[in-house]
Amino acid sequence: MHMMKKASIAKMIDNSDTFQNQVKLLLMENSQLNKQIVVFQYFYSYQKRQRKRSLIISHKKQENKEILNKQLNCMITFLDQQIMFETLFMVTMVHELLNNQMAIQTFQQILFNHFSKQISVEGILI
Numbered sequence: 001m002h003m004m005k006k007a008s009i010a011k012m013i014d015n016s017d018t019f020q021n022q023v024k025l026l027l028m029e030n031s032q033l034n035k036q037i038v039v040f041q042y043f044y045s046y047q048k049r050q051r052k053r054s055l056i057i058s059h060k061k062q063e064n065k066e067i068l069n070k071q072l073n074c075m076i077t078f079l080d081q082q083i084m085f086e087t088l089f090m091v092t093m094v095h096e097l098l099n100n101q102m103a104i105q106t107f108q109q110i111l112f113n114h115f116s117k118q119i120s121v122e123g124i125l126i
Contacts, residue, residue, distance in 0.1 A: 049079050052079060053079045053080070056075055056079070
């Protein structure tokens with residue numbers, strides 16, 4: 001019975017269209033609200049950094065000055081490092097939350113798919 005519930009959640013994750021919904025579905029069964037809040041705080045700041053990063057990239061495309069480009073590249077690298085750190089933190093939190101190998105592998109696959117599709121700048125894949 002319990003395995004069937006896990007399988008149905010995995011199916012819902014596959015059908016979910018956004019990264020955030022996929023994370024929410026993975027955390028659905030968790031009853032430890034405080035840990036859930038921590039994960040979503042990190043997820044929210046992750047999204048903010050992604051938006052900031054996009055703005056920097058669009059700004060960079062409009063500017064040709066070499067010094068400014070170097071500064072923007074440094075900012076992008078810094079944001080990338082923060083995004084990666086926060087992602088690793090989220091994976092760790094989800095690991096503690098679920099303590100379930102199948103769910104963790106699914107979550108890691110979601111992260112990998114998300115990064116492969118969305119974080120690609122000038123041919124550099126993080």
